[in-house]
Amino acid sequence: MKTNSKFSLFMQTDLSSSDFKVLSLLYQPLIGIEAYAIYTTFYNLARKVAEIPHHIFFDMLNIKQNDFIKYREKLEAIGLLETYEKSTSLYLYVIKPPFTAKQFLVDTFLGTYLESEIGEKNLAFLLEIFKVNKPDTIECKNITKSFDDLYEFNTNELLKVNVDLEGRNGNTTKLIRDSIDxxxxxxxxxxxxxxxxxxxxxxxxxxxxxxxxxxxxxxxxxxxxxxxxxxxxxxxxxxxxxxxxxxxxxxNKELFVKEKIANEDEALSIVPFSVIVDKYVTGDVINKSMALDTINDFISQNNIDPGILNFLVLFILKNKNGALPPVNYLNKVWESWRKKGVQTVSDAMQLQREADEYRKNNAYSKNNTKKEANEPDWLDEYMKDLFKKED
Incomplete structure (x- = not known):
């Protein structure tokens, strides 16, 4: 980081008094007073100034650059800050709202981590502070009206908005698949x-x-x-x-799918990427591991349904004779599909079947005679092979 570098601040939403209660009582024991001070100062500056020189910020908090980086990384590690380097002289800091007390203490490992740091007795003290008293409704009848009891609205479509809006914690992105504990x-x-x-x-x-x-x-x-x-x-x-x-x-695992699934969409959504790589990527285990690494990079860069990605990989491997190109190639194919409206596995299959049919109907041999378009559907052949039972 250059001494004359600057930074800009961004945040998703305003913080409430409950947020600051969680920050001071639950997060602060883990990140320390200094990191807490950086976070709250960032928050108060976020909507006031466009760019701030780092050295001015260091002077405000009376800290050195190396200490700032150490405390900033603590905020990043615990999910309160995202850091982006636009250039060596400009950084972007995205302020993330904290978890609720329940998320922090129960739904993540942070509660256990906090207990290991402050002890069981002190954690019990904090639990009393965040405890919520619920009314006893066991012998009561819920007579609360729902929306459709009072309002008439004849569509199930959700509002489509093309801008980013305020939201809560960004740590709620659905995982591609909860495959381990x-x-x-x-x-x-x-x-x-x-x-x-x-x-x-x-x-x-x-x-x-x-x-x-x-x-x-x-x-x-x-x-x-x-x-x-x-x-x-x-x-x-x-x-x-x-x-x-x-x-x-x-x-060098050997993986196979044991069950035959009738529905292609469902089948392609559950088959592991490693099965497709093991079966259809040509070459040795190094080639296969490189292919899996490429797929992993692609997933990190794109929000894509696993079934569509499986079909994308199958399609590329078929056309590249079992060689999976670098991630940039996958990105280009996927971007092309997205522009053509692909949102489901069925959409992708239909798009490629139409493309295959077009090529067949417009293919000419050397004597200018149209070729017979009776070759088998490549996907059907792949699916039969992919889901055949292994002895």
Whole structure:
């Protein structure tokens, strides 16, 4: 970071008194007073100034640059801040609202982490502060009116808006698939490796994504995490990605789908990427691990249904003779499909069948005679092979 660099601040929504209560009593014991001060100062500056020189901010809080980076990274790791480097002289900080008390204490690992830091007795004290008294309604009848009891509205369509609107915590993105028990994964890690990044929701999603792409179980992930941690105090998701790729090459799993699913849409939505790679990517295990790494990169860059992605990969492998090109190629094909309205597996299948039919009907041999368009549907052949039962 250059000494004359500047930064801009962005936030999704205003914070409430409940948010600050959670920040001061639950987050602050984990991130420390300094990181808490940076967060609250960011929040108060966010809608007041366009760009702020870093050195002015350091003077305001009476901190040094190295300390600022350390505290900023704590905010990032616990999910309160996202940092983007636009250039070496300009940074973008996105302020993330905190979890609710229930999310923090019950729905994530942060509650357990907090207990390990402040002790069971102090946690019990905090629980009393956040406890909510509910009315006893067991012997009561709920006579609350619903919307359609009083209003008449004859459409089920939701409003379509093309701008970003205020929202709550950004850590609610649905995972591509909950393929492992993440709690168990953290529990099985050696105590010395249980760092704060494990409680970052974005980090968790990347780990679960890896488990789904490579079809790893908890034990596999523990080994991968331990390997990535060797010789390091802290690790990044990129280092874990590298170890996941190496682990696949070493283990070279053979995976097959045992059940035959009649519906192609449903089938392509549940089949693991690793099955398609094992069956249809040509070459050795290194080629296959590189293909899975490409798929993992693509998932990180795109919000795409797993079934559509499976079909996209099958389509490209068919046309590239079993070689999966770099992620940029996948992005270009997917962007082309999106512009043509592909939103479901059925849409993708229909688009490619129409394209195949067009090519067949317009293909001429050297003597200018139209070729016979009686070749078998490639997808049907792939699906039969993909879902055939293995002995």
């Amino acid at each position: 993440y709690n168990l994964f953290v529990e099985k890690l050696p105590r010395a490796l249980k760092t704060s990044n494990l409680f970052n929701e974005n980090f968790k999603q990347k780990i679960v994504q890896l488990a789904y792409v490579y079809q790893y179980n908890v034990e596999d992930l523990v080994s991968i995490y331990e390997n990535a941690h060797k010789g390091r105090k802290n690790i990044t998701i990129e280092q874990i990605n590298l170890q996941a790729k190496k682990y696949y090459e070493q283990k």
